[in-house]
Amino acid sequence: MNRRDLLASLSATGLFGALSLPAAGLAATSSTSLEAGLFDVWEAWRDANMDATGRVIDRLQKTSSHSEGQAYGMLLAAMIGDRATFERLDAWTRLNLAIRQDALMAWRWLPDAPVRVPDLNNASDGDLFRAWALLRAARRFDAPEYRTAAEAIVLDLVRSCIVHRPGADPLLLPAARGFETEAGVLYNPCYAMPLAMQELAAEFNQPVLAAAARGAVELARQLALDGVVPDWVEVTPQALGPAQGFSFDAGYEAMRVPLYLIWSGLGDHPAVLRFAEAQSRVPPGLAATRLSRGSGEALTTSAEPGYRAIAALATCAASQEIGSRIPPFSPSAPYYPATLQLFALIAQAEALPTCVPL
Template sequence: MRRLPTPSAHRRALLGAAGLALALPKLAAAAQSQEPAPATCHPATDWAAFAARHVQADGRVIDFNTPQQQSTSEGQSYGMFFALVHNDRAAFARMLAWTEANLAGGSLAKKLPAWQWGRKPEGGWGVLDANAASDADLWIAYALMEGGRLWNDAGYRALGRSLLALAVRDEVVALPGLGRMLLPWPKSVASGPSWRLNPSYMPLQLLRYFQQADPTGPWGEVTDNTLRMFGAVTPKGFAPDWCAWSPDERAFVADPQKGLTGSYDAIRTYLWAGMLSDKDPARKMLLLNLRGPGQLLAERQPLPEYVDTASGAGRGMAPLGFAGAMLPYLKAVGATDALAAQVARVPGGRAAPAAPGTAPLPYYEQCLLLFGQAWHDGRYEFGRNGQLQPSWRTLCRPNRPA
């Protein structure tokens, strides 16, 4: 015969059941947050190694290959993007704080960040060039707005929108005979007769994203003019580092200072194009405009370090970082054999600790490798309208939001 519980035991049982009911949601959430990563998870050792070498504890991203031991708004923007891709919210917050304090006078909502900070010639440390760089401004605004969405942080979203508004105010100008376009720096330091432009400063997925986020802004027109630019400056399928718009000729022309060379800036145009969503209506034409590297590699020719965009003639051997930038592009154009060849180059050059006795790759090459390799590994992609689609569940040790 089953023994009935005593009143005191009965109360304890009821209290225990009630406590368990209250605790179940918390236990479920904890179990979910500690859910083991899939068996095929990605350790992301390249991001961990990059952060260990280049990101200080205070959030400063350092380029050790410069005499000034500089930090740039570009470096801060890339670091924030990589932290978002890898769900490293603490690192994101540190890099944002350093950027605001040291490059933006304390507030990205009020001031575009200076592009260069480092050791001053007269001694000490500080801003070396107070001008902004529009590509970094767009990447920071994007990282903030998408960080706000993915981490459900209204403060990040608002700050990103404020920074984007500053970029529109200071870095977008209506060029005579063309229309509104993104300048590489504030219009206060840019002037005609030829307006200098940098094709790698205008990733189409970011422009699409801002077009959705700010539908009354200039981004639709900027996007159309960016596509027009790519059609005009790539006669042999190679993008130049710089170009210019001539109001007198009503045409895109060679940059008055850099000429027709495509190299360390232009390599990013293929990277951005390769990562563009396959649902983007301009993707096919953009990849056709940028066909040069794909044709070279398909013919088993080496990728050059420098190329004359008018003739297609190259010189020098592309550094390892270029191979990382090629991965999304070669996959997008369906160059299977060329992709396999570049993948074979990359593993030893990932942004992981260098072998004993060898110097680590330069900061910029590591950035190119991180962008390309993380995308190729499936750690992130861009949606039709430019939204970031990270795969946090595929990371072996995902960082918990702070």
């Protein structure tokens, strides 16, 4: 079972010290260079995955739209400096997904369903990335109203989606409801983006969100002691173990963990090293899209450039070599791998400049 299936069924450390916020001057320089270097790739992504109204379409998921896709698109538009596209994405999102009583979004919109939003539960990664996108847009476009919107989301994320743990840092739950068990919580490591959480925490004086970022980094370290970080895990006071009914392998969701850690300045994190070692065993021209939790054996592979981009970035981070094998962007790639490739290119530019694609 994956995150989307579960949400539909619900229907109702010292290591983190290496992470620091970008200086304002660095962020401005980075934005300028990103716009110059990635605008053509961004235009190709936009034309392939977004309609004129600002809806990001996931064609492999019944042409649905979801909070994750809208938030990802908004972040990309803000970082590239495409204000017109950002405004369309934001308007569609507010009209169709930001319909809860709080500032969070419903997680999915179905174009052909009698009720297009059958479930008002949220997905915290979508909300996190939307808040980050709005904050970046507020700075990039000198639009304080976006900062106000970002703050409201952060406050509701902290109120509804943070679980506190005795003797440990808190964690970001996948949604406001449905992920607590009798023994503990169901946790998806890829929902936490440390850089986004730390940046938002600093901007809006929310230390609990910064603590949840530390908790995510530390939990990923603990999981990496025994293998690649899995898609899902049950977290109890006593142990980390398989979540019943969920993937305990490292699949399409978990591949975002090394990407986000690298982007957050943690390229030497054990989870990145585990992932890179496992990917190094895959034949050239492919990337593992599902890895065995214990052995790191590739259970499925893909030639999609987006998945290969993450594998190449992690391999470069682990080897500390000059240059990487991040492949050229493919405009025909589906929404998810195409988005991951754009993120990998941004992470490389911001966090690993020596891993420039060769």
